[in-house]
Amino acid sequence: MKNKRQRQQALEGYAFILPGVIYILVILGYPLVYNVILSLKNTNVKNFAKGTSAFIGMQNYSNLFKDPTFLLVFKNTFIFTIACLIVQFSLGFLFAILFSKDFRIAGPIRGLVLVGYMMPMSVTAMLGKNMFGVSEGVINDLLLKIGLVSSPVEWLVSSKTALGAVIAVNCWVGIPFNMLLLTAGLTNISQDILDSASVDGARPFQRFWYITLPLMKSSILAVLMLGFIYTFKAFDLMFIMTSGGPLNSTDVLGTYAYNLSFTKYEFSQGSAAALVLFVCLFVVGLFYLKLITREDD
Template sequence: MASMLSEKAPAAIAAGAAPGRRRRRTAWRAAGFVVPVWVYVLCFYVYPLVSNVKMGFQNYTVASFYTGAAPFVGFANYTAVFHDPQFMTVVTNTVLFTIGSLAFQFAVGMGLAVFFRRVFPLGGVLRGLLLVPWLLPLVVSGTVWRWMMYNDSGVINYTLLHLHLIGQPVPWLASTNTSLIAVIIVNIWVGIPFNMVILYGGLQALPEQVFEAAAIDGANAWQRFTRITLPMLRPVILVVLTLGLIYTVKVFDVIMIVTQGGPANSSQTLTTYAYDLSFSQLLFGRGAAVGNILILVAVVFAGIYLRAVREQDGERR
């Protein structure tokens, strides 16, 4: 009897140790996937972010790249930026650019989403074609729109003149009155597909029975849209607007390609202003300070987005 127990003991120990080894192997496999991601995030997100925040409180010049000396100046960079005569113009341009882009992107995107909810021949093909502005590189889109908006040879002025909608060419890119409108138009064109896709997905999830019941009760199309579609689509709308706001505030490439922030800073926003301070005027500390302001704005609206997502999950539960 004792010999039998002694033979079973090693087997039991081995059987008990097997789950522990499996758990350790699973943990190592999980670490193999997670650790590279964290290394990437630390190297390409956390380190640049911390460095930019630090630079915003330093007098960082071209010489600092060679000597490594960048004296701490506290909030001097922020004070200089806030007292810059251009700063209020830049902030105003950023607000107008963001509101104008969001309003028209959402309105057109919602209209297209409602339109494509109907089933008709080639509807899927048309939806796919409308995604082209979203899929094209922004360098390509900006370059094409810049060519289209040329004063004398641009296709937009050519079309408007031949339709007798204008009497003389509109200086889209050369006038301080129209340059901001020009970049807003380009950004609207780029952002419409994003709004359409997200809103279309939200509309597809709405129950048809509710609309059928409302139609039977005598509600017309506008009443069904305002009193049923919009309230039921509110979580999706909030997410679309919040994400669009975060993206639009930090738009850089469209403005730089189309107008470079000019003429006379008339289309300059916070992103291009930070670039100009850092790489044109070589005031790296001030440029970092403006970048930190943008980061703060993005963090605030990211918090709003996360709260909206949590509320949406709570409503589903």
Template sequence: MRSRPRPATDPVPVRHGERWARWLFIAPAAAYLLLFFGYPVVENVVMSFQRYTVTTFYTGDAPFVGLRNYAAILSSSRFPRTLLTTAVFTVGSVLGQFAVGLALALFFRRRFPLGGVLRSLLLLPWLLPLVASGTTWKWMLDPDTGVVNAVLRGLHLSSSGVPWLTGTSQALLSVVLVNVWVGVPFNTAILYGGLQDIPPHLYEAAKLDGAGSLASFRHITWPLLRPVVSVVLVLGAVYTVKVLDIILVVTGGGPADATGTIATQSYELSFRQFDFGRGAAMGNLLIVLSLVFAVLYLRADRRARTV
């Protein structure tokens, strides 16, 4: 059947069929995207313009309220603080992850025994379920019984211990630290890959010219790594701005709302107060923020490819 030679037909229907085929090849991916990304996003946008409450689930009755949900969340006295917390959490996490990730990537570029094993062990935090590692961190950071404070007391660095989870500013620092720990493997892996692409002969030439390690980092490593750096930073920001699980497990958004970000607020509005309209509005705000970073990513990525 397959070997049967096809009779020659006129070119128009053939081209027509080819176009059909092209669409059919796209169809599965397009259907998937529409069903699992398009539909929820559209539904979420619609929901954010409705008074969508517990009653709605039974009666299906969700009156249109225009921009009232957005007005309510934006004018709420909590909102400026939530926005600031989100910004501090994101910037702190991304910079921390990047700094540690870059240091580790530079370290592992040198060849030494067991270097490969250590580098793969470094990926562990990334492989652990976040709820498990978050719970462990919560235990370790417990102000009374946690190992972190026990060490600090043992070393006489602090007599009463640091209120890691019970002080408002310390709690924010704690979730940032945990998130940095979670994000370091990703940063190290990508930056290490970027470093491997830098031709070694450039360093040899620099050495001959008398450049020290600092000078060769400044004039060779950094400029050639820049495109990868911007990709890592932008992706890190997208991953961090939406973090929910770590915060929920480690601090639950508390104490006194000190670690409440847009993501945890959206969760709380929808699934604790069952105010799905406002929760959706908060969620859409998060989507817009992520979208801004996504556009930045696409630009950074294009630059990375052209270099």
């Protein structure tokens, strides 16, 4: 009787998760499998309609890693991701510590900081494009008024400054995200522990280094991993602000795969680039799960 009840409960559980499994298989599983198959063919605009594309194995991947443009894009993606992570995490942590203190205008300031995170990325990209504009940009206007530059800087037109401008705009979005998650981690630390350390003579830096950081290890790890995933797959920000230019200086894996597939109509080559992006994020996800499992153990 007991085994029958357990089997019935198991069947009920499977019935509840079945819609979610079907949704994942249809919405995520099928496109992923199709993308893998497409990346192993030579499908392009010439043979797509005819259905005459041939299986060429790993040739698309070999072509990618021999292409200097792809190597530049690959480097841009990691530079963009790491630079954003450093700035977002550092300033996000500082804001989290600041707003964990109880002072009168903490609420209004916190609300202003969160504006960037609440706005759609497309709107943020348009604002960034206007702010870093050459003739009517707010940044150039401010720099000219305070005398730091003698002529407008071509932020989004020069290959030397375009990536830095995109990084700055992305950090404006990512800092509030980091602040929210790290603030949640700070609130889980008991004030009694910090007060006890203070009574024992620990200085503020010592309390932060030896108590706060170790107790926030899991929160910090989650913020860094999520930040890496969200930043590494960035697309809309570059696509709207610079379209990957100038001279591919702001091209990342997301925009590069899009341009191959929907601008040059090299569908298999674009699928291969997209799968490289997926594999990178998949490896990072596995690494994160391994660290979380070790932390739980």
